Amino acid sequence: MSKAETGRLAAHVKGISKSFGDGGARLQVLKEIELEVRRGDITMLVGPSGCGKTTLISIIAGTLKADAGELQVLGQDLRKMSTAEITRFRAQHIGFIFQSFNLIPTLSCVENVSVPLLIQGVSASKAEKRAKEVLDQVGLGERTKHRPSQLSGGQQQRVAIARALVHEPELIICDEPTAALDAKNGHVVMELFEHVARGKDRAVLIVTHDNRIFHHANRIANMDDGRVVEIHDVDADNPPPEHLKHVERL
Numbered sequence: 001m002s003k004a005e006t007g008r009l010a011a012h013v014k015g016i017s018k019s020f021g022d023g024g025a026r027l028q029v030l031k032e033i034e035l036e037v038r039r040g041d042i043t044m045l046v047g048p049s050g051c052g053k054t055t056l057i058s059i060i061a062g063t064l065k066a067d068a069g070e071l072q073v074l075g076q077d078l079r080k081m082s083t084a085e086i087t088r089f090r091a092q093h094i095g096f097i098f099q100s101f102n103l104i105p106t107l108s109c110v111e112n113v114s115v116p117l118l119i120q121g122v123s124a125s126k127a128e129k130r131a132k133e134v135l136d137q138v139g140l141g142e143r144t145k146h147r148p149s150q151l152s153g154g155q156q157q158r159v160a161i162a163r164a165l166v167h168e169p170e171l172i173i174c175d176e177p178t179a180a181l182d183a184k185n186g187h188v189v190m191e192l193f194e195h196v197a198r199g200k201d202r203a204v205l206i207v208t209h210d211n212r213i214f215h216h217a218n219r220i221a222n223m224d225d226g227r228v229v230e231i232h233d234v235d236a237d238n239p240p241p242e243h244l245k246h247v248e249r250l
């Protein structure tokens, strides 16, 4: 691959393997995974429950270490960085949306969304202004003072999405970002991801079981039993194939 092509990649996963447990209880969850996540694209990772999707995105986000293989994220070799360096790198450049939202229960929406900016040293007033802007974009402009417990699951998910986008990270990684959303809000969120990925040349990597959003992907990577078994590039002439639409949670 040429240098220019490498520069287009937000993440390049080469031969990544990962096991959990020891001895007889050892389970190899990722088996020499190969994956390219391109800037400007929405890449979706699909596959049956337990095939290793969350494990893979956790490794790309730097929250989990691989056993073997190479990993470049935004041009950096994560395997050569210390834990402190990875934490700093992640706070600055990666927006992560967890399956369980991970909002701070004692903080309001606007305070939760401000957190990534405050970590970067942005002043509280500027952080709040920017957090309100993004909450507005996800349709929660009227809910800025509410605590997470006062919101529905779908609203909490949108707060988590706003928090992941607020500091304009170059790579956004999401575990089931539309699972708790109805069709209308799922559409709003996917349009926002498209705007971020294509308009600003960032990369969005989404783990999903949600058939309704497959047409927003540029590329769908189908995983099975710890391997990427199929890559499908989506465009007007190549819609998401029917067999991928039947990937169900077991």
Ligand SMILES: Nc1ncnc2c1ncn2[C@@H]1O[C@H](COP(=O)(O)OP(=O)(O)OP(=O)(O)O)[C@@H](O)[C@H]1O
Pocket (backbone or CB within 6 Å): 020, 021, 027, 029, 047, 048, 049, 050, 051, 052, 053, 054, 055, 056
């Ligand atoms: N910390 C851990 N310790 C032991 N086993 C683990 C750990 N994390 C994940 N696993 C196992 O690794 C396998 C893959 O899990 P993973 O969460 O990556 O799958 P997934 O494809 O994201 O599944 P789902 O679609 O249900 O979220 C599962 O068998 C799971 O039980």
